[in-house]
Amino acid sequence: MKRIVNIGVLVSGSGSNLQSIIDSIHNGKLDARIRIVISNNAEAYALKRAEANNIPTAVIDHRQFNDRDDFEMNLIEILNSHQVELVVLAGFMRILSSLFLDAFPMRVMNIHPALLPSFQGIHGQTQAYDYGVKFSGCTVHFADAGIDTGPIIIQAVVPVFDNDTADSLQQRILKEEHRIYPQAIQFFAEGRVVIEGRKVRVINSRSMEESSLHNPLLEDF
Numbered sequence: 001m002k003r004i005v006n007i008g009v010l011v012s013g014s015g016s017n018l019q020s021i022i023d024s025i026h027n028g029k030l031d032a033r034i035r036i037v038i039s040n041n042a043e044a045y046a047l048k049r050a051e052a053n054n055i056p057t058a059v060i061d062h063r064q065f066n067d068r069d070d071f072e073m074n075l076i077e078i079l080n081s082h083q084v085e086l087v088v089l090a091g092f093m094r095i096l097s098s099l100f101l102d103a104f105p106m107r108v109m110n111i112h113p114a115l116l117p118s119f120q121g122i123h124g125q126t127q128a129y130d131y132g133v134k135f136s137g138c139t140v141h142f143a144d145a146g147i148d149t150g151p152i153i154i155q156a157v158v159p160v161f162d163n164d165t166a167d168s169l170q171q172r173i174l175k176e177e178h179r180i181y182p183q184a185i186q187f188f189a190e191g192r193v194v195i196e197g198r199k200v201r202v203i204n205s206r207s208m209e210e211s212s213l214h215n216p217l218l219e220d221f
């Protein structure tokens, strides 16, 4: 019998990654149940997406707490009360400390819109664009106490074209985010994710054939 993993999704904004997770559950590719969507921002469009799909929501506004510990204890409590096994950060704009992370050891995933460890922090897409890289992409990783530093589960690479803008690059990256996040959660749901120090192995995953990518393309070299 298939195991369904209970997830809690933490959001702050538009929630397009949340939508990709909802869609993957609906089309039968992702064996997960979203028990709760929590936003620290009452205006987040992500909340509307959850409501439209009859998913319970909660707003936990960090500004209403005395300190970070109080805020995080509240998050832990509500996630536990919904039997959440995996916490999925999907555009959640608060840093979580080890108080929170210790409550869900190696069970907090995050998505970052760059090829980590490059371009950590906010606006990873714009940082990459401004730097002039020829490839960028996105990364799903386990959260640790650093900012975008935890063990990497899966990455997608996209090219940067001469006529790109920061916005067109962001859109190209976002499309891939919507593919790799549900996939990473499904690997977890299937119990195939093994963490060995900094390295994450996905049992029986297909690996890329040995090859390289060039941008611009090589001409006879």
Ligand code: GRF
Pocket: 013, 014, 015, 016, 017, 018, 046, 090, 091, 092, 111, 112, 113, 174, 177
């Ligand atoms: C995404 O670019 C994600 O990589 C970053 O925040 C953004 C969230 O977008 N962590 P959305 O709210 O899922 O549309």
